[in-house]
Amino acid sequence: MKELSVSDGVIQYIVIKLGDEQYGIDIKYIDNIVRMQHITRVPKVQHYFKGVINLRGEVIPVMSLRLKMNLPEDEITNTSRIIIIKLDVAAIGLIVDEVREVVTLGEMDIEKVSYEVKDERSGYITGIGKSNGGLISILDLNAVITE
Amino acid sequence: MDVSQYLEIFIDETKEHLQSLNEQLLILENEPENEDTINEIFRAAHSLKGMAGTMGYKRMQRLTHDMENVFSEVRNGKMKITGNLIDVLFLSLDALEGYLECIQETADEGTNDNEPIINELNQILEGGVGGGGETPKAKEEEKKEEENTAEKKWLSISLNENQKHAIEVAREKGCQIFGMTIHIQETCILKAARAFLVFQAIEAKGEIIASVPTIQEVEDERFEFDFSLICSSTDNFDNVMKEVRNVSEIESALGEVIEPVKEEPVEEKPSSQSEEKPAAKTEDTKPQTVKAPTPAPQQKKPSGAQQKQAKPIVNRTVRVDIEKLDVLMNLVSELIIAKNSLVAASDSNRTANATVNENIEYLESVTTNLHESVMKVRMVPIESVVNKFPRMIRDLTKTLNKKMELFMSGEETELDRTVVDEIGDPLMHLLRNSADHGLESNDVRIQRGKPEVGSIFLDAYQDGNNVIIEVRDDGNGIDIEKIKEKALERGTVSPEQADMLTDKEILDMLFLPSFSTAKQVTDVSGRGVGLDVVKSKIEALGGDVQVKTKLGEGSTFTIRLPLTLAIIQALMVVIGNEKYAIALGSIETIEDITDQDVKLVGAKEVINLRGNVIPLIRLNEILDIESSRVEGSNLIVIIVKKGDSLAGVVVDELMGQQEIVIKSLGKYINSDRMISGATILGDGEVALILDANALF
Numbered sequence: 001m002k003e004l005s006v007s008d009g010v011i012q013y014i015v016i017k018l019g020d021e022q023y024g025i026d027i028k029y030i031d032n033i034v035r036m037q038h039i040t041r042v043p044k045v046q047h048y049f050k051g052v053i054n055l056r057g058e059v060i061p062v063m064s065l066r067l068k069m070n071l072p073e074d075e076i077t078n079t080s081r082i083i084i085i086k087l088d089v090a091a092i093g094l095i096v097d098e099v100r101e102v103v104t105l106g107e108m109d110i111e112k113v114s115y116e117v118k119d120e121r122s123g124y125i126t127g128i129g130k131s132n133g134g135l136i137s138i139l140d141l142n143a144v145i146t147e
Numbered sequence: 148m149d150v151s152q153y154l155e156i157f158i159d160e161t162k163e164h165l166q167s168l169n170e171q172l173l174i175l176e177n178e179p180e181n182e183d184t185i186n187e188i189f190r191a192a193h194s195l196k197g198m199a200g201t202m203g204y205k206r207m208q209r210l211t212h213d214m215e216n217v218f219s220e221v222r223n224g225k226m227k228i229t230g231n232l233i234d235v236l237f238l239s240l241d242a243l244e245g246y247l248e249c250i251q252e253t254a255d256e257g258t259n260d261n262e263p264i265i266n267e268l269n270q271i272l273e274g275g276v277g278g279g280g281e282t283p284k285a286k287e288e289e290k291k292e293e294e295n296t297a298e299k300k301w302l303s304i305s306l307n308e309n310q311k312h313a314i315e316v317a318r319e320k321g322c323q324i325f326g327m328t329i330h331i332q333e334t335c336i337l338k339a340a341r342a343f344l345v346f347q348a349i350e351a352k353g354e355i356i357a358s359v360p361t362i363q364e365v366e367d368e369r370f371e372f373d374f375s376l377i378c379s380s381t382d383n384f385d386n387v388m389k390e391v392r393n394v395s396e397i398e399s400a401l402g403e404v405i406e407p408v409k410e411e412p413v414e415e416k417p418s419s420q421s422e423e424k425p426a427a428k429t430e431d432t433k434p435q436t437v438k439a440p441t442p443a444p445q446q447k448k449p450s451g452a453q454q455k456q457a458k459p460i461v462n463r464t465v466r467v468d469i470e471k472l473d474v475l476m477n478l479v480s481e482l483i484i485a486k487n488s489l490v491a492a493s494d495s496n497r498t499a500n501a502t503v504n505e506n507i508e509y510l511e512s513v514t515t516n517l518h519e520s521v522m523k524v525r526m527v528p529i530e531s532v533v534n535k536f537p538r539m540i541r542d543l544t545k546t547l548n549k550k551m552e553l554f555m556s557g558e559e560t561e562l563d564r565t566v567v568d569e570i571g572d573p574l575m576h577l578l579r580n581s582a583d584h585g586l587e588s589n590d591v592r593i594q595r596g597k598p599e600v601g602s603i604f605l606d607a608y609q610d611g612n613n614v615i616i617e618v619r620d621d622g623n624g625i626d627i628e629k630i631k632e633k634a635l636e637r638g639t640v641s642p643e644q645a646d647m648l649t650d651k652e653i654l655d656m657l658f659l660p661s662f663s664t665a666k667q668v669t670d671v672s673g674r675g676v677g678l679d680v681v682k683s684k685i686e687a688l689g690g691d692v693q694v695k696t697k698l699g700e701g702s703t704f705t706i707r708l709p710l711t712l713a714i715i716q717a718l719m720v721v722i723g724n725e726k727y728a729i730a731l732g733s734i735e736t737i738e739d740i741t742d743q744d745v746k747l748v749g750a751k752e753v754i755n756l757r758g759n760v761i762p763l764i765r766l767n768e769i770l771d772i773e774s775s776r777v778e779g780s781n782l783i784v785i786i787v788k789k790g791d792s793l794a795g796v797v798v799d800e801l802m803g804q805q806e807i808v809i810k811s812l813g814k815y816i817n818s819d820r821m822i823s824g825a826t827i828l829g830d831g832e833v834a835l836i837l838d839a840n841a842l843f
Contacts, residue, residue, distance in 0.1 A: 040833040044819035
């Protein structure tokens with residue numbers, strides 16, 4: 001499987017849900033997926049930062065993906081998870097409604113987003129993947145995290 | 148030879164030598180006849196040349212070589228120290244520093260030949276000595292010099308009776324006796340191993356009779372760069388020397404055949420004749436018991452080309468990569484977190500028996516000591532940063548055409564390595580500022596009845612958990628009215644606001660970005676990128692900077708830095724349902740205040756504490772938390788200090804003192820300045836650390 005993904009542009013994605021929509025996150029950026037836990041609020045920060053958590057002795061900032069993408073506030077349920085992303089060296093957590101599955105998509109399965117669609121969310125999406133009939137928006141993590 | 152593994156050592160040592168050269172040159176400028184200094188300079192330049200050569204840095208080698216030639220002439224009294232010469236030498240040092248920087252970044256010395264400097268050096272050399280073609284001569288002389296000092300140390304080996312006897316025995320058996328002195332390259336890392344190979348090579352051919360230092364000392368690496376020995380061999384001299392020179396990293400091996408000395412008294416002979424062979428044997432296996440070497444090192448001191456001033460023989464230090472220390476510090480941090488959670492667990496479980504509590508207390512004291520020890524390891528004196536300043540002030544004297552002198556104290560004050568690395572630039576800014584804006588020109592000083600030469604002081608000292616560094620000058624001081632005008636002109640404040648401002652608030656505006664009151668933009672300072680950079684840098688290190696001034700008498704910039712960055716003692720407080728940590732270092736007292744004691748001045752709440760009017764800060768408002776305080780109950784006010792000013796911080800509840808590990812919030816989150824980090828509590832919860840300094 002691994003050899004495959006390296007050899008011809010096939011990438012594995014973790015599929016998460018926000019509301020009814022499915023999003024894909026490149027698995028190579030994912031450090032960990034943890035259950036919801038107590039988040040310590042940090043005053044006076046960007047509104048989409050919910051605070052910080054303790055992940056095995058490291059303090060990691062946690063961002064609400066929903067708020068970042070201008071969706072309604074999170075409703076924490078049993079399926080809510082924090083996905084720990086590691087870009088460069090710094091880690092960051094993203095709150096998602098649910099983690100579904102891992103899918104493998106080739107370049108052929110992903111359609112680039114047309115630039116006509118100009119809304120808040122499209123800036124964070126690099127393409128739309130198709131898997132088992134469902135549509136998966138591929139997240140541009142750099143844009144999500146750094147902007 | 149692959150030298151990359153030595154690169155770090157090379158860089159470190161080159162830095163040390165350059166620093167030493169800088170310092171010695173400064174001394175030389177004032178005392179041109181100081182021979183010790185001249186010798187010291189010569190040695191440092193010589194080592195630099197050797198090291199650069201070994202590492203294959205040809206350009207660096209060439210420049211140091213030319214510098215060395217000049218020093219050599221000076222040392223031989225053929226040339227006088229002149230201002231021009233010192234200037235050129237300083238330029239050469241700067242060029243060497245340039246090479247070093249290049250090497251540090253790319254492991255290559257770069258392509259700058261620094262031809263002008265080399266030409267100037269050679270001109271000086273020719274002019275100073277008189278007559279051309281002196282360079283090769285100087286070189287030769289230097290070489291001879293070296294030989295004279297290094298050569299024939301074996302002659303000073305004093306032999307005891309047993310060793311003399313061993314020599315005779317060897318002669319009787321038809322062996323020749325050789326004396327030799329072996330120099331190991333200064334860049335050699337494993338001197339002892341090289342020396343061991345030399346011994347092995349000789350022992351393959353014959354026997355070592357005496358060695359200075361003793362074989363044991365040599366194997367323990369307790370020698371500088373050379374050792375001398377006397378050995379016997381049946382082989383001829385050239386073959387033995389060839390074997391010795393075959394050992395790698397040997398700089399030179401000199402030696403000669405020692406002819407029998409006839410006048411030796413023979414009194415010892417009868418007693419030892421009975422045990423001829425054994426005597427010789429024992430000598431080479433246990434020469435360390437012999438008393439001979441004790442006076443010998445004394446004798447060779449003055450001749451040792453590389454010896455610095457009396458260096459303790461056993462100076463056992465280890466160079467450690469700072470990253471390894473960081474790892475160690477992180478582990479200590481984790482240990483403290485684990486300890487804190489044990490403490491929390493035992494607190495919540497009251498039934499825990501006494502032994503558990505006792506052991507937890509023991510663990511606490513061990514972790515605290517461990518933390519202190521690790522911190523101490525990371526501490527370095529600020530000397531390494533401040534000792535480049537005398538040179539800078541010297542240069543400024545010339546560029547600004549103002550006479551000034553720098554007085555430093557407390558260079559031995561220690562700070563965390565990471566802080567020391569960062570503190571150089573801010574201090575440099577402040578010193579330049581004092582030199583350029585602070586001090587008046589010499590004429591003005593004389594008019595005002597001040598000493599013509601301006602004084603700048605750099606004082607460092609430890610104050611509790613902080614280190615204070617003060618930069619002071621006896622110059623003109625800062626004109627507060629001028630800052631006010633400037634602020635109005637820039638629109639930083641409105642006229643009404645300006646009237647309300649205290650002197651201190653006005654002075655603080657100096658630290659705002661692009662706020663320079665210099666009338667003229669000079670090369671030295673006045674580009675408006677000074678003080679705000681200083682401030683942000685110091686604050687990034689968890690410290691703060693303040694300024695005091697008296698018009699006409701001078702100003703003082705005071706930098707306060709925390710001793711350590713990673714682990715601090717903190718007071719844990721509760722506001723609403725959130726927990727915060729406040730560094731104990733910034734807390735003055737804790738007060739119980741009734742509602743009636745809170746007065747309003749303007750729109751601000753203040754309290755009168757023993758005659759001091761102190762502004763009150765309600766944390767719950769700043770942090771957007773709903774206070775859990777019962778209406779009408781007394782306020783818990785933590786009095787925090789920043790420099791000389793105090794403020795009262797209102798919290799809902801005190802939890803107690805705790806040792807906390809400071810963690811960063813990460814780069815993605817734009818936290819307010821008053822949140823300086825986070826820490827993990829015993830129960831695994833994250834608490835934020837409030838920076839009391841940012842509340843003012």
